[in-house]
Amino acid sequence: MTIGLPKTAGELRAAGYVPRSVKVELRDNLVAALREKRNPWPGIVGFERTVLPQLERAILAGHDVVLLGERGQGKTRLLRTLVGLLDEWTPVIEGAELNEHPLDPITPESQRRAEELGDDLPVAWKHRDERFSEKLATPDTSVGDLVGDVDPVKVAQGRSLGDPETIHYGLLPRSHRGIIAVNELPDLAERIQVSLLNVMEERDIQIRGYTLRLPLDVLLVATANPEDYTNRGRIITPLKDRFGAEIRTHYPLEIAAEVDLVRQEADLVAEVGDHLLEVIARFVRHLRESSAIDQRSGVSARFPVAAAETVAASALRRSALIGENPAIARPVDLESVPEVLRGKLEFEAGEEGREQEVLTHLLRRSIADTARARFAGLNLRQLAELVSDGHPVATGERVHAGDLLAALPELPLLHEVAQRVGAGPKDPAGRIASAVELALEALYLTRQLSKDSDDDRSVYG
Incomplete structure (x- = not known):
């Protein structure tokens, strides 16, 4: 429940809240769970001595992760349990299009509101379940779906095409300060995979030549089937290189x-x-x-x-x-x-x-x-x-x-x-x-x- 939590940026600052990146948040909560002997992976069976130690090291290192394994090995189920390592509630700017921290706005509109309202900037609270996004990679997925595109409705309202506020954000920006899981990553067309390169390395997005740099804070996790590298598609080499950890899953050994x-x-x-x-x-x-x-x-x-x-x-x-x-x-x-x-x-x-x-x-x-x-x-x-x-x-x-x-x-x-x-x-x-x-x-x-x-x-x- 959010009763008693700060409702404005001023109250948030006074309460001592400090912006943390999502990877630091996951690392801190995982370390706390391990020290307290709590199971951070409820419902995961058969990976205790193999996959989970590798995944824990990847999270502690702050790496984006791709899980590689045959169908039905619990890859998606494992990624969904990452939600439990997020803080239960996190502050966001009320009414903002992205999940921006009230003390660290990143879009032009939110930065303008923060300057105008100061400590009166309204704060809302998001549950951790709302900070996990999942996308099944299909051949018809577009750059606009993942990253964003120009919104013709906003242009029709009188804004110029060069105005960054004419952009309709895709799934990646909307996952700011959260986790995004891409299932069956090799099924993404190679030209679409290229759009992920900047997100993973420079942590920003580029849309149709806009000089827009959004310092996105996301953990990108993906799944792939080894068969996909040769039969249906492949993960392009530069994208594979940007994943900090590639972890092989398996069927239950016992x-x-x-x-x-x-x-x-x-x-x-x-x-x-x-x-x-x-x-x-x-x-x-x-x-x-x-x-x-x-x-x-x-x-x-x-x-x-x-x-x-x-x-x-x-x-x-x-x-x-x-x-x-x-x-x-x-x-x-x-x-x-x-x-x-x-x-x-x-x-x-x-x-x-x-x-x-x-x-x-x-x-x-x-x-x-x-x-x-x-x-x-x-x-x-x-x-x-x-x-x-x-x-x-x-x-x-x-x-x-x-x-x-x-x-x-x-x-x-x-x-x-x-x-x-x-x-x-x-x-x-x-x-x-x-x-x-x-x-x-x-x-x-x-x-x-x-x-x-x-x-x-x-x-x-």
Whole structure:
């Protein structure tokens, strides 16, 4: 809230406010967060030991930054968290076109007002969220969009063309004393990238030959895909040279980090256990290592998020069809992932027609890996013998969790299986059935059980 904050330039000066550049402001606030052991990057997962230390050094050095990485690595999300390092409220000249500090005006109009009004110059306060601007670089972006152009309306009002006040400012000047993020920078036409050179080095702008020098105070951050340097465009060499830091991002390096990311980002309409999220995380890991997938395009972090949401939706649909409450996902719901999400992947040219086969194989491999990790040291042979000796177990989208469990006699082994995935004896049947089904699928994948499937039902025997 701005109650009690200075309302005029005189009050601001009396309160001891001193203009600070945006880079100094970010540096001071980052240093304070690090000293107080506060996390300056809320919601960022998997970059703690790699990307974040590099970004922190760049901010402390006062560098403009370009983040380089494949799609879906959280580049834009990371840039948006920079807002949290700005002061919550900052003073600006009330009514000014740009975010000028009341004690340091930069446009001719604001300088004139400051001279006329003196200490009575009115002050407004801007929240840090209003000091972050974002532009998706597209081929049709113009210099006028970024820097500015002559405003014909102001000329029609009687001002001469040589008057600097006839200019309509673009996004960069309007980001004065803030952060501007340019997404997919190589997509900007090269002649448009040239317009950024002065902003980044001399910190001023030039518009249609005007002798206008605005000492802009901005932090320019950008994202780029390595593929873009050769396929769709490139960052021109002089512009690359003006970025103080080029930081490579990456996909989560650990399975646990991928699971944490999915748990944080996914909007799940049903309960999805960590063991199923682990399957999805391993599935994505195998996709990123597969020679069948075009790794230049990458496998976005949005893929496992969408996969988890699809699994939850499948569980909710099954719950509605058979009246199973609460809705809890089981391994059978993983079967919906390849069919629904294969369009999010780019396959190599020689893989036409094999997409479903590749995805199904990698998903089964992920289930087996997860079961091996979860049930390590646990002998599942007793369960295999039980099912083989006349206790077949059915599963499917129309099979109730209670029916799945009822097909098996009470065994201490089943309690141990449930415990390995975090389910207890008093938990809902769906949670225990999910653990048992994972064990049955593992036995099938290791060829200790058979599985006969039709449209909506599979029987282990």
